[in-house]
Amino acid sequence: MPFGRRKELPSHLWTQCPDCGEMLFNKQLARNMNVCPKCEHHFKIGARERIEMLVDKGSFEERDPLLAPGDPLGFTDTKGYPQRIEAARAKSGEQEAVITGSARIGGTPVELGVMDFEFIGGSMGSVVGEKLVRAAERALAERNPLVIVSASGGARMQEGTLALMQMAKVVAATARLGDAGIPYVSVLTDPTTGGVLASYGSLGDLVLAEPKALIGFSGARVTDQTIGERLPAGFQRAEFVRDHGFVDQVVPRSQLRDRIAFFVSALRPTAGEVRWSL
Amino acid sequence: MRDPIGTIRSGATALGLRRAAEDNGDLPADGLLIVDVSGISGRVSAWDAVKLARDLKRPHALDLIERVFDRFQELHGDRSFRDDPAVVGGIAHLDGHPVVVVGQQKGGSTEENIQRNFGMPHPEGYRKAIRLYRLAERFHLPLVTLIDTPGAYPGPEAEERGQAEAIAKSIETLTRLRTPVVAVVLGEGGSGGALALGVADVVLALENAIYSVISPEGCAAILWRSGTEAERAAKALKLAGPDLLALGIVDGLVPEPRGGAQNDHDATARSVKAAVVAQLDRLSPVPVTELLAGRYERFRRIGVFVEPETAPAAPRRTWWKRVLGR
Numbered sequence: 001m002p003f004g005r006r007k008e009l010p011s012h013l014w015t016q017c018p019d020c021g022e023m024l025f026n027k028q029l030a031r032n033m034n035v036c037p038k039c040e041h042h043f044k045i046g047a048r049e050r051i052e053m054l055v056d057k058g059s060f061e062e063r064d065p066l067l068a069p070g071d072p073l074g075f076t077d078t079k080g081y082p083q084r085i086e087a088a089r090a091k092s093g094e095q096e097a098v099i100t101g102s103a104r105i106g107g108t109p110v111e112l113g114v115m116d117f118e119f120i121g122g123s124m125g126s127v128v129g130e131k132l133v134r135a136a137e138r139a140l141a142e143r144n145p146l147v148i149v150s151a152s153g154g155a156r157m158q159e160g161t162l163a164l165m166q167m168a169k170v171v172a173a174t175a176r177l178g179d180a181g182i183p184y185v186s187v188l189t190d191p192t193t194g195g196v197l198a199s200y201g202s203l204g205d206l207v208l209a210e211p212k213a214l215i216g217f218s219g220a221r222v223t224d225q226t227i228g229e230r231l232p233a234g235f236q237r238a239e240f241v242r243d244h245g246f247v248d249q250v251v252p253r254s255q256l257r258d259r260i261a262f263f264v265s266a267l268r269p270t271a272g273e274v275r276w277s278l
Numbered sequence: 279m280r281d282p283i284g285t286i287r288s289g290a291t292a293l294g295l296r297r298a299a300e301d302n303g304d305l306p307a308d309g310l311l312i313v314d315v316s317g318i319s320g321r322v323s324a325w326d327a328v329k330l331a332r333d334l335k336r337p338h339a340l341d342l343i344e345r346v347f348d349r350f351q352e353l354h355g356d357r358s359f360r361d362d363p364a365v366v367g368g369i370a371h372l373d374g375h376p377v378v379v380v381g382q383q384k385g386g387s388t389e390e391n392i393q394r395n396f397g398m399p400h401p402e403g404y405r406k407a408i409r410l411y412r413l414a415e416r417f418h419l420p421l422v423t424l425i426d427t428p429g430a431y432p433g434p435e436a437e438e439r440g441q442a443e444a445i446a447k448s449i450e451t452l453t454r455l456r457t458p459v460v461a462v463v464l465g466e467g468g469s470g471g472a473l474a475l476g477v478a479d480v481v482l483a484l485e486n487a488i489y490s491v492i493s494p495e496g497c498a499a500i501l502w503r504s505g506t507e508a509e510r511a512a513k514a515l516k517l518a519g520p521d522l523l524a525l526g527i528v529d530g531l532v533p534e535p536r537g538g539a540q541n542d543h544d545a546t547a548r549s550v551k552a553a554v555v556a557q558l559d560r561l562s563p564v565p566v567t568e569l570l571a572g573r574y575e576r577f578r579r580i581g582v583f584v585e586p587e588t589a590p591a592a593p594r595r596t597w598w599k600r601v602l603g604r
Contacts, residue, residue: 064585072525072582073516077501126581133578155469155491157501160515161527164491165580167470168477171446172453172574179454195491197442198430198470203450217442217470218432231434246440 017041033253042210042253044190046092047099047116050149054257055103055112062101064134067127069096073160081158084120092118096127097152100135105147106261108268111139113148117191122152124196125159129166132200136173136184145183145264146174150201153219154194167199174200183267185260188215188238188247202246206263208256209238209247216241311530311553312485318520318531322486325509327518328494330486331465332428335540337547338397339366339381339424339464345547346554347372347379353413355406359439362403364395364427367410372422373555378414380407380475381424384465397466398431401444404474408444408451415457420558423475426464428493430471445474452477453577458561458569460554462532463487464539479573480557481527483519484546485534489527490517526580 015024020039029036033053034043045053051060068085075081089095097119103112113135115122132148139146155163177184186204188197191214198217201207209215216236234240238250251259312318322330330336343350347370354361367380382399385391399407407423414421430441452459452475461478467489476489483489492500494512499505522528532553535542561569 066586066588068584068586070582070584073514075514077511077514126583130581130583157492157497157515159582160491160525161489161517161522162525162581164469164473164489165527165577167473168449168453169577169580171449172477172577175450175453176574195470198445199449200446202440202443202446216437217430217445218437232438235434236437244438244440246443 015043035253040211040252042190042212044117044151046118047094047114047149050114050189051099051101051103051112053253054114054147054149054260055105056107059104060101060112061103062099063138064100064131065095067096067131069125069127069159071158072126072162073158075158075160077158084158088119092116094119096131097122097124097156098128098131100131102138102142102144105257105264108261108264109142109144110264111135111142111144111146113146115149115151115196117151117153120156120158122150122196123154123156123163124152124166125156125163126166128156129163129169132170133173136170136177139182139184140173140176140180143180143182145185145268146177147185147187147260147264148200148204149187149189150192150196151189152192152194152196152201154196154198164195167195170200171203174203178205183264185263187256187260189213191215193217193219193236205267206249207247208249208251208259209241210256211238211250211252213238215247310533310549311482311556312523312533313530315520315524321518321520324512324515324518324521325494327486327488328508328512330538330540331488333465333538333540334386336465337539337543338386339383339426341386341543342424342464342547342550343370343379343381345544346551347377348374350379353410356402356409358405359402362395362400362406363393364397364399364431365403365406367407369413369419372420372558373551377420377422377558378410379422379424380410381464382427382472382475384426395431397427398429399427399471399474400431400436401439401441404430404444404448407475408448411448411451411455415455418457420458420460420562421455421478422554422558423459423461423478424464425461425467425472425475425489427468427471428466429468430474445470448474449477453573454570456566456570458558458564459573460557460561462550462554463489463528468493477573477577479561479569479576480529482530482532482553482557483522483528484539484550485519485531486538487519488512488517489522490515 017036019041022038034045071081098115100113113132184204186207188209193216241247350370352368366383382397383394384397385394459478461476461481463483494508497511498507519531532549535545539546
């Protein structure tokens, strides 16, 4: 993969910020939610770390942790697909590219899905699709808001058209939430591109993004090749996407939890004290 | 398929096994549709399918619309930005009854392809499609979509105008559209840009059409780091008609004339018409709530995964790691 947090965190003790060049102690960086204290560069973080950051302490209950991919195409490039899965598990410590579960955020019960870019570029195959659909179906059954935090290069090539179809599968499930008046908040983190952005990533009732996250339909490589240096400044960054009208807010990591808590409690379908209700 | 730790739960089942016929209802209603992989003899190689699907002489959306439908009246524009020539659509009669048809339009020549942007829609193309989907829904007309695109246009203007959002909305609109939808992949089904027209009650493909998560060239460039491995990538991606049928991506293949659809547009159109009419006859009496539930299930069950009953054993750590407790 072209980028990953391991590359950004090469040493055990300190890390150079790729944006401002500042040398940062890892402990200091971790205390600051992996955000550079000098320039606010948001480092990529894993799904577990993200969950810990977002949910009320001890409230997360993971669901479907063991769901594992098959090899429906018998896909082999330079490596077989099962070997790639094994390597991704060793590298990320996770079973797949999304972790789902039930939790509370600021007291509001939610269904949560958090993607991990470290697992084959956060790519969406059958397991990601199935886990997210189950999360959305739980949200519908429990009437709890759904929160999905994306970090993905798009659909997983090794599962071919089956991976492509996961876009429709997940969107069909999130669309049902809309019909039932259950809020869905989509959070886009660095990077969210391709099939994930072109499906559930873009479809939250609210779409939030982390500062400077790469957010685009085509990978930067594709667009770079087609037009080279004519790309506008900040192209495909969170602020650019917000300014063009496709993201509601760019929210710094330190405020993300409180912001989501506010939105889900405001939109929550069974709010306790409703004064103006229709 | 070997399955050591659990049961394979999948709608698509393993490759080589067609989705169970009972799932499909009585799909082969017109008797011409290929719905069984074992019935396919002498299939072309994946790369030949790619070449056939991209053949300039292959009938494109308007070639077929002209032959399959009567009284087609093209409708232009997304009511917001402009008219995208890579997406065509309008109201027409099919076998004497009004329907809405939306398709992606490639050119038959370089000149025409430049005008049509090689069938690569901009966001406004998808927004035009959504507008026409809504038109079909509002007036209870069946919707027929014709898929033929290398993919959505990846340029910077498309990004600025929300290509991803346009595709996502198009998919979302189709998942809940309260009218029967039949999609036909005519040539190239290029990734999300194709799926934006591909969420339907019945998804058909012409025999030599392809449908893929990424172009073979793109896949080769990423995984083999070489554009020249496209042929191998095409094979690995299982993107040709018989594979799509086996995986449950499409419900049936529409037979093409000998040698391919490019040889006889009229015969191809007759095949497409028979297939679409038969499917709409089957779908139109279905109450809309059942229709939507069926459409949800059709996509809900796609995917292949393993669900173990118990946790897999932790990977064995080397002795020094165990001693050191790391």
